[in-house]
Amino acid sequence: MTFVRVCGLGELAEDTPKRVEIDSTPVSVVRTGGEVFAIHDICSHANVSLSEGEVEDCQIECWLHGSAFDLRTGKPSGLPATRPVPVYPVKIEGDDVLVSLSQES
Numbered sequence: 001m002t003f004v005r006v007c008g009l010g011e012l013a014e015d016t017p018k019r020v021e022i023d024s025t026p027v028s029v030v031r032t033g034g035e036v037f038a039i040h041d042i043c044s045h046a047n048v049s050l051s052e053g054e055v056e057d058c059q060i061e062c063w064l065h066g067s068a069f070d071l072r073t074g075k076p077s078g079l080p081a082t083r084p085v086p087v088y089p090v091k092i093e094g095d096d097v098l099v100s101l102s103q104e105s
């Protein structure tokens, strides 16, 4: 599994998603509740950037129609989205946040 450094831990404000790209794949990196998560940055319902949405209760909400995706599993908690969004493994090394594009589940 290849991990790529995407940013420094200090660049991530709590509950404020940061959009990064790994090999042209958009990824939203989220620090919340003392953990860091990486989720594909495009909603499974339409072509909308999830990093522009709000984070609450370990979920990121799509600002367009309100489906919220679990940052651990990528599963939507409600309509209109029905399909999960890929989530990616994260590693913290010192102040570096690393993400692998291999999917966790």
Ligand code: FES
Pocket: 043, 044, 045, 046, 047, 048, 062, 063, 064, 065, 066, 067, 079, 080, 081
């Ligand atoms: S575009 Fe995200 S819920 Fe519709």
